[in-house]
Amino acid sequence: MEEPLVSIEWLRENFTDPKLILLDASVKNTIKNIETEYPGIQIKNARFFDIKKSFSDQESDLPNTIPAPKAFTEACRKLGINKDSKIVVYDNLGIYSSPRAWCLFHIMGFQNVAVLDGGLPAWVKNGLRTEPKEVKTYPNGNFTATYQSHLVVDKDDVLKNIAEKKALVLDARSKARFYAEVPEPRTGYRSGHIPNSISLPYSTLLNEGMFLPKPELEKVIGKHNLEETPLIFSCGSGMTACIVLLACALVNTNEKSIYDASWAEWGQENGLPISI
Structure with a gap:
């Protein structure tokens, strides 16, 4: 295709x-x-x-x-x-x-x-x-x-990236979840986000069940000055992160990978750092 x-x-x-x-x-x-x-x-x-x-x-x-x-x-x-x-x-x-x-x-x-x-x-x-x-x-x-192992990262990769800052983590969850303004929908999970990650809710890239036109996607995504930085995509459970990944694939050529376990893992392991 x-x-x-x-x-x-x-x-x-x-x-x-x-x-x-x-x-x-x-x-x-x-x-x-x-x-x-x-x-x-x-x-x-x-x-x-x-x-x-x-x-x-x-x-x-x-x-x-x-x-x-x-x-x-x-x-x-x-x-x-x-x-x-x-x-x-x-x-x-x-x-x-x-x-x-x-x-x-x-x-x-x-x-x-x-x-x-x-x-x-x-x-x-x-x-x-x-x-x-x-x-x-x-x-x-x-x-x-x-x-293709290079397209997937795990918690150790994300943890290492917090210190090294070689990639940007894009979080597809709502801003309210990202900033811990509402509790997580899954019981027992911490609220907040991965340190140094950026909030890019998947809903901001869609209109009535369709992707925004490319010029509008470029405008929304371009606000984050991604340039050629490698990107890691995260969400609640690896589902909506793929929406943001696909949107970025439509408008830029950055190296892309997904943190498959996403907040389903990060939000429940107390040893992992979070920001609010």
């Missing part, structure tokens, strides 16, 4: 491409309890990309953890994904969980993937074809994951 984001019109024009695989990366529960207007339908021919189960490490105590490459490979093959597939991912909130799927594919070494801007809501509003959701099976694909 030439761009990490495709439009409804692009998908409509390329819908019959035999190598195209459409993945529904919707999740049932969000941290803000946001509900979709379209719970029982999907874009025609979509395949369900189960972020919470098949594409998360089920052995981890943390939510939405990146699965092992072998598990990712097996789950992709069950969906009929091949090495030469063209993948478009979407979700039923517009832009929410689909960038997470996009990030996972990149972490697993697969570049030919894009997010559908506006997702299912925009598709429906344009009067395009949908179908009821149902469980389906597909001929096994030949997809093979190649883990």
